[in-house]
Amino acid sequence: MPNPKERSAPARQVRPATEGWTQQKDAEGRPLLQFASPRRGKPPVHLADLTPEQRVEKVTELGMPGFRAKQLEKHYFTHYTHDPAEMTDLPAAGREELVHGMLPPLLTEVRRLQTDRGDTIKFLWKLFDGALVESVLMRYPGRITLCVSSQAGCGMNCPFCATGQAGLTRNMSAGEIIEQIIRANRVIAQGELGPAEHDGERVTNIVFMGMGEPLANYARVMQAVRVMTDKKHGIGMSARGITVSTVGLVPAIKKLADEDIPVTFALSLHAPDDELRDELIPVNSRWKVDEALDAARGYFERTGRRVSIEYALIKDMNDHGWRADLLGDKLNARGRGWVHVNPIPLNPTPGSIWTASTRAAQNEFVRRLEAKGIPTTLRDTRGKEIDGACGQLVATAEDEAVAASTPLED
Helix, strand or coil: CCCHHHHHCCCCCCCCCCCCCCCCECCCCCECCCCCCCCCCCCCCCHHHCCHHHHHHHHHHCCCCCCHHHHHHHHHHCCCCCCHHHCCCCCCCCHHHHHHHHCCCCCEEEEEEECCCCCEEEEEEECCCCCEEEEEEEEECCEEEEECCCEEECCCCCCCCCHHHHCEEEECCHHHHHHHHHHHHHHHHCCECECCCCCCCCCCEEEECCCCCHHHHHHHHHHHHHHHHCCCCCCCCCHHHEEEEECCCHHHHHHHHCCCCCCEEEEECCCCCHHHHHHHCHHHHCCCHHHHHHHHHHHHHHHCCCEEEEEEEECCCCCCHHHHHHHHHHHHCCCCCCEEEEEEECCCCCCCCCCECCHHHHHHHHHHHHHCCCCECCCCCCCHHHCCCCCCCCCCHHHHHHHHCCCCCC
């Protein structure tokens, strides 16, 4: 809580409010939360949607021996292709039908934006039904990170996030999630992400911080994670390089802890007090700060994996020194060594008066957390100049116009 000096000279407190758009409300006037995906047509079933056993069954149904599934896995997960012409180890007779049946096109690239340095690319993808999603590919020294989308739109309705302004269009399939990685790996292999550091470069880190609330699309996200980490029948990535984030869906956090897949778990907290978080993160009306932190601590206890706390620093809204103290106290009350805090200077959306905290406020927030023994790292806001940073992913009117004239890939 605030110390006496802060009470005598209170800091300015800005309340969360939408700008340029109207937040959807329920019958009681509360921000509308969409947990269920609206009913729409489903994307075609893809190899990545299936278990290895189901892949063999489907290949057999398509008139080929079951072992052809393994060949398709290698072409797709290792060579990053779904082009039948490149699969010369498959028999010519029936090859087109087999590949189209197992690897149907899922994403059409509408446009890409690249930073001047060439180390960050934002992709706009058109899905089979015309829905638009984005992913962001980033090169760092020693690693390549891809920020993937798990839903078209988002139903969590957070007032400071561009993605949630239009609500939830639909859940993405596991295949659509995986295809973002495959297409990114193809771009890397073709040398389009700047000079390579070594041969065979590919995406090393995945962050589920693109469009959507990953844990609201739980089953498909977990199927995608299994494909990412499967060394025999999938991409073969390390689970430790995969970060699954949430705004605080407590039952799903507990379920994730029981999966026995040691992904990194990130809780997007953004406020340590319920009074502010109720307004800033509408799902806090269901599960309060302490419930979310208890579930996060439970994840650490179950997996041994240190939890990340994501905290967007917004000027005069949630960047007060006393909030850093309160956050540190709440984390320490649940033990030491289980958590790491990532403050993130807010990435404002076009036309917004919401803005990042001052450098002095950022430094003071970090100093107070570190003074309480909380490991804290101020996040690099990569991709701001192409609206590819956290909270900026949204299909604009210009994007929609370009997408409307872009034919779907065959």
